[in-house]
Amino acid sequence: MQVTRYAPRGIADLRGRSGPPLALHYGPDAVVVVGGVPGSGKSTLLRRWDAPAGLIDPRATRLACQARMPAALPYPVYRPAVRLLHLLRTRAAFRRPGPLLVHDCASRWWMRRALAHWARRHGRELHVVLLAVRPAEALAGQHARARTAAPRTFRLHVRRTARLLARLERNGPAAFPGARSVLLADAPARARLAGVRFGDSAGPAGPGDPAGPGG
Structure with a gap:
């Protein structure tokens, strides 16, 4: 199946929409x-994309720290240090x-503001791909990878994400400070995101590609 070139702008809402696979295109120094x-x-x-880009992943930071810590030391003891190191990286x-x-x-909210500040300070475009899947689907994903979040932590993420989605509906990309685009994808739409490319301006979205408010 042919992959459609797609450069998101504003709010791009793919939820509930079928269509061809999409290759997302961003500028050469974009942060996604x-x-x-x-x-x-x-x-x-991210594994499917296998993009020629730098990757910041909190799990990689955690594993690097765990490798240096005594095996008997519980993770909660040094979790604040891991989080600080991740922010610095x-x-x-x-x-x-x-x-x-x-x-x-x-x-x-504080991480969204930090990302916006760093992007603005270093002259980078900031873009977001937000996987807005249902909580039951996310729980199934946790069990499939055999790595589950604490129930309280998961509920907190779900509430915060719901509030972010509501703000995006009301305020457009301004709900995510500094973001040039916010692409929303549910589980079926996530499967359409075939890849990501970085280079010169990709131009408008291809024919039939969706755009929400501000897109």
């Missing part, structure tokens, strides 16, 4: 945040040239 609740398919999507990645993919839940 891939967000969603735990189990929504962020890691799977993310900030440092914005300084380096070239495209960047950021794996993040996107539900924390």
Whole structure:
């Protein structure tokens, strides 16, 4: 099946829409945040893309720290240090040239502001791909990967993501500060996201591609 070239702008809502596979196109130094609740398919999507871009993934930071810690030391003891290190690595990645993919839940307001600040400071376009899957589908995804979030943590992510989606409906991309585009995808639409490319301006979306308010 032919893959359609697609450059999201504003709010691009793919939820509930069928269509051909899409290759997302962004500028050469764009930062693309891939967000969603735990189990929504962020890691799977990033592996499928296999993009020639830098990748910031909190799991990689956690595993690197675990490798240096005594095996008997519980993760909650050094979790604050892991989170601080991840923030520092993310900030440092914005300084380096070239495209960047950021794996993040996107539900924390302070992290959204930090990403916007770093993008603005280093002259980068900021884009978001938000996997807005149903909670039951996300839970199934957690069980499939044999890595589950604590129930309280998961519920908190679900509530925060729901609030973010409501703000996006009301305010457009302004709900995610600094974002040039926010692409919303449910589980079927996620399967359409065949790849991501970075380069010169990709131009408008292809014929029949959806765009929500502000798109």
